[in-house]
Amino acid sequence: MTDSASGGDSGTAPPGPRRRGRPRRSPEDAGPGARERILQAARDEFAERGYDKTSMRGIAKAAGVDAALVHHYFGTKDDVFAAAIEISFEPATAVPAVLGQGGTDGIGERLARYFIGVWENPATRAPLLAVVRSALTNETAAKVLRTFVLRRLLERVAAELDVPDPTFRAELAASHMVGIAILRYVIKAEPLASADPEQIIAMVAPTLQRYLTEA
Amino acid sequence: MTDSASGGDSGTAPPGPRRRGRPRRSPEDAGPGARERILQAARDEFAERGYDKTSMRGIAKAAGVDAALVHHYFGTKDDVFAAAIEISFEPATAVPAVLGQGGTDGIGERLARYFIGVWENPATRAPLLAVVRSALTNETAAKVLRTFVLRRLLERVAAELDVPDPTFRAELAASHMVGIAILRYVIKAEPLASADPEQIIAMVAPTLQRYLTEA
Structure with a gap:
């Protein structure tokens, strides 16, 4: 354990000249x-x-x-x-982006496009990397992934599906996205790491479509 | 760094009474x-x-x-x-198991079955867990995965395929397998974690077959 709950040492940049009469910084300021x-x-x-x-x-x-x-x-x-x-996996934004206006028509492509888009965006890639790097070696992080990502996001998607075992199907779709993210963005395995996102989406969309809509 | 190259402390179980005249244990004995x-x-x-x-x-x-x-x-x-x-990813054993006698006929199911079989076997699960846990947080481990697993195994499979971008296709297939392994065996996300292996193989085999054989 390098972490400690005592937390007295701020570790910030060296302070400037101490201003007289100023109280110790408190949460409010x-x-x-x-x-x-x-x-x-x-x-x-x-x-x-x-x-x-x-x-x-x-x-x-x-x-x-x-x-x-x-x-x-x-x-x-x-x-x-x-x-x-x-905050990165807020279903309020993710679920409509995936389900869109069209219900399950074209859901495979929308899911692939949404997922790849989130990973391609540097601002949203960081929290995703945080999850996958952490969840594989730490049970707390794994629980966060199970709870926030899988349960909240996938079950919302699964509720819209008209197939047997919808959560299982949604999870299979998610597993493919997770695996692509790991090989492309974490392991950086070629040729996947340098592939055009559109080429990935074109190949993967029919797979997701089948999992999510074909009984 | 808790590791050290000095390595003088054996850390084994307490030794029995020291046998007189016996030399310090050497690699040979x-x-x-x-x-x-x-x-x-x-x-x-x-x-x-x-x-x-x-x-x-x-x-x-x-x-x-x-x-x-x-x-x-x-x-x-x-x-x-x-x-x-x-040793766990020796292409000499893996590639024939996947390619089988039938070339690419049924390769999707054979790949899914081989991969799930390796993960379901406790003896072979350990090195796989070692790779995925390590490769996500350590560049050395990531390099081992890129070199031994992806290059050696996938390029051998890709060489047998008659599709455009065969290594890309084989890698997409691998990404799905990697994602399933992570959600099922590492994160233990339900319902995938408790699903019958045959149910997973039945759903995934057509995906892999398409990636590996359909232009």
């Missing part, structure tokens, strides 16, 4: 964007290092705040992780 | 099975802990040998990892 900065820093740290190697202190340092503030807002490292990840 | 015991211990350790948390000392302890012997046989931790993994 860390600025209105402090919570969002912490979440962004947490996403970056978890994405780059994985769950185990990320510390509360490292997140605080990257966010430019005191470690105590991270604890104040989020509690434990597990809680920061869940909060940092959850 | 560690027993004929020592090399295989080390490889097995390395597979177990890497599978359970991932690359970063596995140490040469831990492997030596699990194998019941002196850490110096691990260095003697294999050199660095990277080398032990590569050796422990390589």
